[in-house]
Amino acid sequence: MDKFRREISVEIWVGLFVFSVLIALGIFTIVLSRDGFMKKSYTYEIFFQEVGGLSEGDNVFLRGLNIGRVSQTTLNNGDVSVFVSLNEPLTLREGYRIEVANSSLLGGKVLKIFEGPKEAPNIEAGTEIRGKLPVDVLDQLGTAVSGLQAMIDNVNAKQGTLGKLLNDDEIYNNLLAVTDDLRVLSDRLEKGEGTIGKLLKDDVVYNELETFLANASTISDRLVQGEGALGKLLSEDEVYDDLKQLMANVREVSDRLAAGEGALGELLAEDSTMSADLEKTMASLRSITESVDEGEGTLGKLVKDEALYDEASRLIKEVRAAVDDMREASPISTFSSVLFGAF
Template sequence: MKITRELKTGIFAVVVIGLFIWGYNFLKGLNMFDGPLKTYKTEYANVQGLNTASVVTINGVEVGKVVNIEFDKAPERRGHLIVEFSVENDFEFSKKSIAKIYSASLMGGKSLAIVPSYEGEMAEPGDYLSGEIESDIFSSVTEKLNPLQAKVENVIVSADSLMVGLNDIIDAKSRKSIKESIAQLNSVVSNFKQVSQSVNTLVKNNEEKLGKTLNNAEVMTKNLAKLSDTLSNANIGSMVKNLETTVTSINAILTNVEQGKGSLGKLMKDDGMYTNLTNASKELEELLNEMKLHPKRFVHFSLFGKKDKGYKPEVEKKQ
């Protein structure tokens, strides 16, 4: 049987079309030779760069691919994306499992991982799974740097405002005053340095004397410590108590004297006694004077037993 050119052309065209359809579906993640696929769906507000033919994994094992991504047509879910993915083996998981988008590499490629759960009713093809997005290292760094960036911007704005304010406040005269103050401060620092050097020289020259002084101070401290121990061992309490008793007695005596009690008190308070004592003292003084002037009036004695003639007052001779 002879095959005509038209038949060959037709067969070739069919094969090319079939290969094109297979290739197109293969690029979309569908393998037409695997038979009917089990597909599931999930929904995201942002797919983070996930596309068709992205790998689907379970526990790190590739089990399928992303089949289709389309916008949700429901008015209340406008803008959300429905992701349909396939699972090419008989692995079972429940409807509580999670479909999580994650970064497969540092280059930014995204993949879909099913975090399986085995509680509750098992998922059937066409069921929706809960969708989550795992933050990659760049997203985490960006999330942490955004607040820091805002704070840095605020600091820069505040610093700029401060510099503008300083420029407005510090005019030429103020800047000159600041320069003069800095020059004076440098002079003070220089003087302090000279004083410090002088003190160092003084200490170095009198190092031996300072050492002796410190030794003497140490000896004095030890002596004071010994004296303190001696005073501590002494019966200070008894001495203080005796001193208090003595002071109390003296106060009592002074009180009696002040009130005119006793001989000393009467002497100090009784004017008559004072007058009598004064008169007696005066008479005694006159008597002593008389004895000095006329001793014969008071003393009479004879070595030979001569009879005492008695005292006869002398008559003063008239001139």
């Protein structure tokens, strides 16, 4: 009986162990396959001219998030077909970009997807999705090293600015002379000579500059606060509008003048009759003033003849005296006429 129990116990233990490990193996397999057991996946085919070492199982990133894996890579009529299995549906827009990138400095590849600008339209369904040629970092590094080597060769051959700078004594001597000049300049500055020296050493210049800056600050403050004509012009829209209206009026007037409209415009016009009339008028006026100046005519005599002036002056005085007499006699005559009028 004990032997039987022991055999049953052995079998139970072995069975439990085998069963448990097989379950663990199954879970392990599902987890490592990275395909969600009940999860829906979306498969897309992307064409590449070259994939640069991208292989099955490599991660696929969208906006920096891992959204799936490369499920298969096959050669296809001069291209490489890369099948990706994604956890999310992919919506590509015009200007999209798909590229193979290094996952780290130590190697490994990932597929990076950029959907395209947000405002761009979606690509049509059934459009062939194409990826970019991968960038080979080692190739670029090799090119950079080649360029560096060529540069070093040029420097060694005393070519170019750097080569001459490192190998040519003349440049060194020039540099030395420049250094000497700079030293002299700095000495002069130290002594306060010249404009910049004074600026550095003389407090008066500094104070004046400070005053000037303070004034400038005040002015700018006033301008900002909209004070004064210029401030108002900068800050008030009304002033600006008035000025704009004024300029429009000036422009209209100038346009009318140019078009020969109005009296002034007609006067400015080349074939204007008014201008001729004005010239004639001016000539007549000149003639009249000349006659007056020469003492011709009544007005000329009045201006030039002193006897006539005296006669006229006396006449005016007498008329004024007669008017005064009449003003003094006026109340008496008025009273008399009222009195006698009553009877």
